[in-house]
Structures are given as C-alpha cells and as structure tokens.
Amino acid sequence: MNKILLxxxxxxxxxxxxxxxxxCGGLKGQSYYPHLGAFxxxxxxxxxxxxxxGGKTTITFDGTGFDILFVDIRGDINSSVSxxxxxxxxxxxxxxxxxxxxxxxxxxxxxTFWKTNEGKSRYSLTQTKGGSAxxxxxxxxxxxxTYVEFDWLEKLLSE
Numbered sequence: 001m002n003k004i005l006l007x008x009x010x011x012x013x014x015x016x017x018x019x020x021x022x023x024c025g026g027l028k029g030q031s032y033y034p035h036l037g038a039f040x041x042x043x044x045x046x047x048x049x050x051x052x053x054g055g056k057t058t059i060t061f062d063g064t065g066f067d068i069l070f071v072d073i074r075g076d077i078n079s080s081v082s083x084x085x086x087x088x089x090x091x092x093x094x095x096x097x098x099x100x101x102x103x104x105x106x107x108x109x110x111x112t113f114w115k116t117n118e119g120k121s122r123y124s125l126t127q128t129k130g131g132s133a134x135x136x137x138x139x140x141x142x143x144x145x146t147y148v149e150f151d152w153l154e155k156l157l158s159e
Contacts, residue, residue, distance in 0.1 A: 018060035021149040027141035105131040121145035
C-alpha cells in the first residue's frame with residue numbers, strides 16, 4: 001500500500017464520528033521572511049509570492065472539537081491535532097467562521113471560511129512561524145473550497 005492510502009486509513013479511523021465541515025484546495029498569497037535565524041539570509045528575506053499549489057485542507061468537527069487535515073509537501077495527509085495543535089473556534093459570522101490552530105512555540109494559524117455574496121466558498125490561512133520553527137515567516141494565503149458547511153454552527157450555538 002502506498003503512504004497516502006495508509007495515511008487516509010489512519011486519519012479516517014481517528015475521525016470516525018467526525019463530520020467534514022470544509023473541504024478546500026490550494027492557496028496562494030504572500031509571505032514575509034524576516035532576516036532571522038539560520039535559514040533566512042538577507043538576500044532571501046522580505047516579501048515573496050507563496051502558496052500551496054495542489055494543496056488540500058479538510059476541517060472536521062466531532063461535536064466537541066475540531067481537526068485540520070492537510071496534505072503536506074510530500075503528499076502525506078496530516079492531522080493538526082495528532083501533530084500537537086490546539087484548535088479553537090474564534091469568530092463566527094452569519095456566513096463565516098474562523099479557527100485558531102496553535103502549535104506551542106512554533107506556529108499560529110488562523111483559518112477563516114466564508115461564503116461570498118455570489119455563493120462561492122473561500123478560505124484564508126494567516127500563519128506566523130517562529131519560536132522553534134525552522135524558518136520564521138508570516139503569511140496570508142487565500143484559496144477556494146469545494147464545500148463549506150455552516151449548519152453545524154447552529155447546532156453548536158443552540159446547545
């Protein structure tokens with residue numbers, strides 16, 4: 001079996017009772033790399049186009065908590081919770097919501113999902129890497145979603 005299939009089986013077994021509330025694709029935007037640390041020299045610091053071409057991000061909710069599943073640069077499927085993230089619902093609007101994902105001492109991520117006035121589903125990722133992360137950077141990336149569910153919000157807020 002290949003790595004992707006094994007990853008899907010593993011993560012699916014962890015999220016048996018989880019509902020997919022968003023399914024999204026690649027991202028593009030800008031990142032700022034400060035001249036800081038061992039891996040960013042002065043020539044490569046500053047603003048750069050950035051993105052995750054062909055990326056996939058899935059948000060799950062099991063009634064008590066969230067997980068962010070994503071495909072990494074190697075093509076492996078990862079679970080943010082399994083990798084140590086604490087994920088919290090931070091903002092809720094009529095047609096939008098934001099999740100904060102914190103990897104202690106390395107990465108802060110805010111995922112925001114919304115439905116445009118035209119009915120299209122979009123999302124953004126703002127990311128700050130520092131602390132123990134190998135490469136420090138701040139990013140703002142935006143992409144499209146094939147599916148974003150908002151009904152779970154009503155269920156959660158009515159409890």
